[in-house]
Amino acid sequence: MTCLPIHRLAVLPLLLACVPGAALAQGAAPLASRISTVTLYPGSATVERTARVAAGSRAVVFDCLPQGLDARSVQVQAASGAVRVGDIAVQLRERALAPGCAGPQDERLRALEQRLAEARAETGALELAHSYLQSIAGSAPGTSPVTGPGTPGAGQIGATTEALRKSGQETLVRLHQARARQDELERQAQALAAERGAGARARVASVTVALAAEQGAELRLSYQVRGPSWSPSYRATLETAAASPAVRLERLALVAQDTGEDWSGAALTLSTGQPLRTTGAPLPRPWTVDVRPDPPVPQPPRAMAPAPAMAARSEAAPAEAAVESEPLPDFTVAVTEGAYATEFAVPQRVNVPSGGPKVALALQAQQLGASLITRTTPALDATAYLVARLAQLPGVWPTGPVALYRGAAYVGQGVLDTSQPEQELPFGRDERVAVTAEPERRASASAGLTGARTERTTERSYVVTNRHPQPVQLQVLDAAPVPLDAQIKVESHYEPAPQDTAWRAQPGTIAWSQPLAAGASARFTARHTLRHDRELRLREQR
Template sequence: MLLACSGVLAAPTSVSAVSADGGSRITQVKVYPGSATVERTARVPAGARSLTIRCLSPQLDVQSLQVQADAHVRIGESSVKVQDRDLDKECATPLDDQVRDAEDRVASAKAETDSLELATSYLRTVATVPPSEPHSGPGTPGSASINGTTDTLRRSSQDLLLKLHQSKRRQEAAELALKELTEERNRIAGPKARTSTVTITLASDREGELRLSYQLRGPGWSPSYRAALDSTSGVVKFERLALVAQNTGEDWRNVQLALSTGQPTRSTAGRLPGPWTINVAPAEQFTTEIRAMPAPAPVAASKVTLMSMGDRGAETTPAMPNFDVQVSDDAYATEFTVPQRITVPSGGQRITLSLGSLDARAQLVSRTSPGVEPAAYLIAQLSALPGVWPAAPVALYRDGAYVGQGRLDNNSDELSRTGLSFGRDERVVVTAEPQQQNSGSAGFTGANVERKVQHAYRVESRHQRPIALQVLDAAPVSQNEQIDVVSQYDPLPADKAWNRRPGLILWSETLAPGSSLRFTAAHTLRYPKDARLQESK
């Protein structure tokens, strides 16, 4: 429900001033990661001397408040007051009235249930007190008050118990309805909602328009993507998505929405280095300590949500909407402008908005790391995508089937080298042969150890067409001059430092349908006998 409401109040002056009731509405919202700029418009009546806009979000940043108006409307000072929403009756929402009505229905149902339970208790007393027993108190029936038969008692108790059961059901339904309304009201405005009130001093001889903009902390948006691979054509369709959410206490209903990659909540100036001094430690200290400057604290990622399409309250049939998002890039930020008007209710619901799509042709390879896992995966290697694609999660689809989640990083060489993985390639069979290893003495005096390790893998293709195959394996890398490493491969690898990582071996081959290839890597390590090796994989 829209919490934004406003009124026009007359400020006390020495001359007569116009007092009228007006309304403000949100017309534009620009959402950043972690904040949003909201713009409201309000009509200024002729002769008005002040304008009060009530029921704004309590998260309003006073320092960001800006007031603009038509040329003939003169603006004076402005003030902001934050108070509990209950103190301003004009900020009541339809949900408040519905909650009060629901509370009345619960009270009525509970009163009926209690009265029927009292009657039932009285009836039980009548049935259990012997007729000959004297009165023990007011209202206690004796033999003279039982003027009927057991059949009359049965009919009376049956009718009473049935009414009691139905009354309890009505009470349960009323309490459930009250709980749902209360949770919805708390979701929108919180259990202890507060509101901001902005009062603007002005002077206007004729009717005009006033625009109020302010910054809100908390709302935000975050990117996400969908990538759908057509394995036959090798084309990947990327769809840019945005998740927008806000819990400010005021609904953004039927507004013009823009999403910006700028972050005004971040620091406006970077940290500067301090002096680096070196001195001799006092005589009692024998070590010199050089302290590195602390690294800047990482900026927390902001959480984001989206919006519903159009104004749900519209009674007329709207024209066919245009969903082509306009993208504008400047030197420091990218802005996405949504062409249709959007409704983003307060309460934190995550709404997904499409920001456009792009088709990219990929090179498909089956990649396996048999030393780690005897399985192959289908990889799409692509060139960098044009435009702005911030690093974000991506939902992966292969030939129309969902295969899982990945991460898209268009700002590095991840797409061209590592690529996007679209699940296992079940038609490639990978076998890792047992590792062969032996060691012995080496050198004229036998002061060295010679250790030989061999890895062997076999990859078979059951595809009906040739496939590009990549096999990855780790080779030992010496980090000490006392350790000598000699490696031999069959066939020769295409890269001995794949993805700029020394010791990561890449075989790249074309595998014919129904054929198989064997890959071997033999490593010889020589090091002194008294050396203790430290290995990490």
């Protein structure tokens, strides 16, 4: 058991609260508190609990709190001035030694064990019925294991046989179903028992608060806890039925937590703050310049004693520690901008069980203006793709996965990355735009008076046809050779002239952009000539 006093270490009541059972002896009573609000950050959360204290209370205890509670972040406030808050102490102990602090896994395991007991009882009853039917079927004709010998008639034998057949069939079907249910429940119980066993040594925290309550009032306890987090995702739907195309962009969030306490009916706020990250910029290191000393004179080798094993382990310890410490996830979704952080308050109260599945929350939907282009890169893929260029996105949109739809048709998955100079979303193939890449033509020749130079020409041609009943805005991308050495000369000719020879500030990326009328075709040609000395060996990367 560990006790972490927060302040006023010399105060006697606080020191007594550090002793097991001393807090209760001083009049502290466990409070029935509930989680009222949760502010969720990337990798941590601020949880606020509220409880009602009675008039005349001198000390109270918030019990069964998660072990990841940060004692330095604990704050206690009273809603009324009639309650004065004194010393605060945080105590950690084993969950097994904390009565009334059963975890969420314990409750789920008890419920699952009850269902499993009912399934086993049903299976046993059906097996008993099946054994009874087998005993009847195995009896000699004219006898019964219940009534004894008898002489049934022919009609009675047929009716008995048919009744045994129907009863046996029904019993075997129900028995098979009952055994399947029992096996499934046993697998679930084993998995939950293993999960509970992994956390059997988990600890719980309790916060003891010394106070003077002249009247009954509400008490609020807030604390930081590590572990829970949330990640952004989006859903984009391209709508082309209206006069101008638009993209409906929906913000989503996936929330998960495994703190040991369920968030039931809590008001949830998602924040982009980073309380677990560095709070200040690093300082520059000294930059020194010195003369390199002369290399030492080689000495004859000497036999070296093997290094102690302890030293080897001590050198490897930092590397092992670095492997064990996993980096915190970097999720920075924002909806409402503030001065230094952005937050989104979920309008409805949510339930997020500890260790349960991720909870998906729909945050907001916006209708954004868009312009459509048909983009193709024929040298790599003779296919046209539909791309939506979005208007300026309001607020901050962090990078995250986006599900893409064209109307009601699902297209696939993409990535919303607002770090690009132009925000674009691809919406799959444009099957009504045909792209043809003609075979590449090459020619080589010697140049110069003595033929000491080599001249190589490469020509590529592409044909794009618009089969839509309306014009499209076409964009054709291609790559041109970029010399990295002054001994290599490159001369390029295009037909027609491209609008950009360094698309998105990438040298050698060519972009033709032009409207293409309905039913029309356009041809694009690029010719590149490389000149260099014959002895020079080139290394090309495409």
